[in-house]
Amino acid sequence: MIVYLALRNLVRHKKRSLIIVLLFFVIITLFFIGNSTLMQMNQGMRKTFVENFTGDLVLKSTSPVDFGLFGANTPFVGEYFAIPVIQNYDSLLAELEGLDQVEATVSQVSGAALMDIHNKRYKVPLFGIEGDEYFRFFSNLKLLEGDLFTTGEEGILMTEYRANQIERETGLRPVPGDPILLTMFGNKGFKIREVPLKGIFSYTNSNSSMDQIMLVDVQTLRALNSITLASKKDSGAVDDLFSGSVDDLFGESDVESGESDGISAESVMDLLSQDVVAPEGDLVGGGWNFILIDLKERVNPRSVLEKLNSFFDENDINAEVISWRKAAGLSAMMVYLLQILYNGGFLLVLIAGIIAIVNLLVISVFERTGEIGTLRAIGASKGYIGGLFYLENIILSLIASLLALALSFLLIRVINRAGLTINNSLIVSLLGMSTVRVTFLPLMAFISMITSVLLGFLSTLFPVSLAMKIEPVTAVARG
């Protein structure tokens, strides 16, 4: 009966009911569409990042500085921060590859350098890798021109995007074989290396921060980073990895920092010729910043991450595993920023909407004072009056949320039918796809329904408190 009474009340005040439904409808539609899109973006971005350059998880050395594949995640610290190498690399790698959940691993050194090409200078993030292994790990990467550098061979790869950029800015298209000069400023001054451009590649659904990445052979990057490698005779002594000599094994040219301003690419060319590359046989393991981990399907990355980290913790091993998101660092913040921005805007709409609804309900309580008093006089409890108002408003919010979900469902079908293609690379990388295919997320629909009931309840709290204060005696006074 209370439901019947609630429904009759709603029908009687059609106009007010419609306005309240409309307000709830706007709120729930925004909530559902916005959060569905953000959830999808999050998943899309995850796919883009995991399959192009982060892997599911990343193992790195522990450090007081929060860092990822692009270096320190804190701005300003970045410039002066040297990413630590993984200690006990060999045993950790063996440990990881022995895990059932792990499909594959690949290792990486990271750094940032100035790149000179065709008399233009670019600041570039460098990933030091072993070409063939890295490309086997990331099957999403496509080599468009040239070749990969094989293990032990020097060389660098750039993205098609970067090649286009250089062509646009210098008029000369970089081609395999072009010499590229890399300059890095470290604690001990400049290090400069010249490497040949080996090839041009592309990512799938890339974004602008990924397109900056240059893939360089690992020996070159180690040299630029001043990473010394343990030689065969003391390979067991992990503690020695960073010890003593600042002159690295490669003995390449250092340029003192005092001359930093006047340096030009040509003036140090002759110094480069003095480089002595250590014979490969002397190098064993180590000298890596990161191990990227690809997990088998259906393995929960979170649980592997937690297990490994607590294992490292308990055994005092200086290593930690981070998620793809942390590994990508600031470049993965985009969706978070969007989420914050969106939810900020949503919050404003929500507050305005709720205030309007509360207002309408308060007016309704005042209009119905006599009626409420009569019900109280003939024996309705305060709880009954409260229940009636809650019920009325929750019915409205449920109707609104069903309408909102139905409309969203139709909208999604229309969008998918239309098969829109996106040209904006940022959106492509956020969604992880270039043709818009939106999915109706049942979980989000469920959350939206719950939210609408909650909003219906919350917006009735204050009006109900007024309604419950109405004394039965008002029935006599007001009629």
Add this chain to the structure above:
Amino acid sequence: MEIIKLTDIKKSYPMGNVIVNALNGVNLSLDKGDFVAVAGPSGAGKTTIMNMIGLVDQPTSGEVFIEDKPVSHLSDKERTVLRHHYLGFIFQSFNLLPILNVYENIEIPLLIGKKYPAKKERIEWIDFLLDEVGLSPWKKHKPSELSGGQRQRVAIARALVTKPEIVIADEPTANLDSKTGEKILNLMKTINKEQKTTFIFSTHDETIKNMADHVIYLHDGFVVSEEKS
């Protein structure tokens, strides 16, 4: 048998910085099954005293007894239960719910409690009451489609639907012409005799008060005289 007793009931309303004394110490005793009229000029305190008996308002001092039980300082919950099961109300301006039809308006007191009679039982009883107040053909009509007298009949049926011991009616005929008012009072009197329900109504109409077994005259918040027949 005494059903209601009022002992030294006072009620004052603060109006700005003056205090209006609506009742100045009323002592009353009403018998079960009586047809009681509370009479007096405007402002005498009739409505105030009906509100005390009907448990919709509380006295400033004094006590109301229903069947020897003090009730005026019970909690809101307990008074609500008493109003629901023990008392019936007829209002001056009818107070029907405009969203419900005649049948539903009569039915509602049965449905606002924690448990209620089965549907079949309800239908039988409400049909009987509809017949009693002569509104059977109007069962499905909305209050807005009825005349004042018809509306007050609906209100009478509603007041009786929970089979209360006492029905309280504050000026039930004030919004009706005198002929209709008389008919309504006759109906109430018939039910009073048939169902043994105690009726207490207030009025300032001389002819109507004469139908009562027991008339209480109020003036300025005092009982000035009583008449029993």
